[in-house]
Amino acid sequence: MLDFKKLTSEAMTGIKNDHSMMFKDLKGASARVDLVETEMDYVETQNSPRACANNAEKVLEQEAWGLQERDEVEEEEDWEELQSRVSDCVEIISGIRSVKILKRIGSPKGMWTRDPKSSKLYVFNGTSGDTVYEFKSVRDFSTSLGVAGSRMIHLPSKWTGPGSAVYNGYLYYINQETDADVQVVKFDLMSGSVTDTAMFPMERHASLYTLNPETVADLAVDDEGLWLLFTPTDSEPNISLAKMDTSTLDIEQIWDTQCPRGNAEAAFVVCGTVYVVYNTRMASRSRVQCVFDVNDMMLTEEAPLLYFPRRYGAHASLKYNPEENQLYGWDDGYQIIYRLTIKTKLLA
Numbered sequence: 001m002l003d004f005k006k007l008t009s010e011a012m013t014g015i016k017n018d019h020s021m022m023f024k025d026l027k028g029a030s031a032r033v034d035l036v037e038t039e040m041d042y043v044e045t046q047n048s049p050r051a052c053a054n055n056a057e058k059v060l061e062q063e064a065w066g067l068q069e070r071d072e073v074e075e076e077e078d079w080e081e082l083q084s085r086v087s088d089c090v091e092i093i094s095g096i097r098s099v100k101i102l103k104r105i106g107s108p109k110g111m112w113t114r115d116p117k118s119s120k121l122y123v124f125n126g127t128s129g130d131t132v133y134e135f136k137s138v139r140d141f142s143t144s145l146g147v148a149g150s151r152m153i154h155l156p157s158k159w160t161g162p163g164s165a166v167y168n169g170y171l172y173y174i175n176q177e178t179d180a181d182v183q184v185v186k187f188d189l190m191s192g193s194v195t196d197t198a199m200f201p202m203e204r205h206a207s208l209y210t211l212n213p214e215t216v217a218d219l220a221v222d223d224e225g226l227w228l229l230f231t232p233t234d235s236e237p238n239i240s241l242a243k244m245d246t247s248t249l250d251i252e253q254i255w256d257t258q259c260p261r262g263n264a265e266a267a268f269v270v271c272g273t274v275y276v277v278y279n280t281r282m283a284s285r286s287r288v289q290c291v292f293d294v295n296d297m298m299l300t301e302e303a304p305l306l307y308f309p310r311r312y313g314a315h316a317s318l319k320y321n322p323e324e325n326q327l328y329g330w331d332d333g334y335q336i337i338y339r340l341t342i343k344t345k346l347l348a
Helices: 002-047 072-086 138-143
Strands: 052-055 091-104 110-114 121-125 128-135 151-160 165-167 170-175 182-188 193-200 218-222 225-230 238-244 251-260 264-270 273-278 287-293 315-321 326-331 334-344
Touching: 091 138, 091 264, 110 165, 110 315, 110 326, 121 138, 128 138, 151 170, 151 182, 165 218, 165 225, 170 218, 218 264, 218 315, 225 264, 238 264, 238 273, 251 264, 251 273, 264 315
Parallel strands: 052 287
Antiparallel strands: 091 334, 110 121, 121 128, 128 151, 165 170, 170 182, 182 193, 218 225, 225 238, 238 251, 251 287, 264 273, 273 287, 315 326, 326 334
8 A cells, every 4th residue: 555655646746747847838839829920910910911992982872862963063062072071080090009808798799889978888699689788887897797787778679780889878770670671770778769760772681791691781980970881782792881960860971982792791980981801711810901981081001901819700790989999899709899009191
């Protein structure tokens, strides 16, 4: 028994030493992987082609959207008037300053966003439903167990896709229950009632982003107000953009961004500039590969070289908050905050 105890003790000591060596090797491997990813970030930033910067050369007009035809002179005058109105914001993204992984709750796909006009946070779990979870702040959300402690908001109709937006106390979402076209609903979060709806002639089952087919249309908020990213038909290769009136849901103007839908996973709007994020079928590094400026103030050489740090999979949604210059991302069930670096456009 004494000999057996001695052999057992020696074996345990050897195992502990091997475990210690293995743990050191794993730490060293992890450090080397982080170094390689950092070097890849630098190489991609230096050598990758810049995002394609498209300018607002053509403004779409569709009678179905309430836009009447004008002659060429009137169209130019109207466009100049519109441009002077939306070009007050002259900032673009220059990079990602920091990344914070807050927590992981819910489904692989979903959406979370913060109202730019308050501290309240809203979580949309999954790709459809009639429930929204409201938290008093990001801190309350980060310290909660799942969605415990949130206020459950039950909507009168189901939302579909991670394309909703919250702005100034109102929720704007895509109604799932309409048989034809697409309906945008404006919901008062305080009173719990629908204040307005608008129908848009888009194919009901068309996918805006091919990597996220659940997104029929995507509502976005920036310094200028409310935007709608959409595709009129499933055969349309590019993403279209519409400026919406937050009060009436009227469409003020429509653009063809020339940004392809193929391999797109999400998009967001900052200062009237659309940033479309692309990936691959086998989830890889998300990247901004197409930029469209409605103000026609971005030079091709200043289009950002923007790669997202590789984390878990692909983004189901990216929502910009203009008050914080932050993106709220949903990546394989993880809630991530990207803090952005902003600079002034060269032509400003």
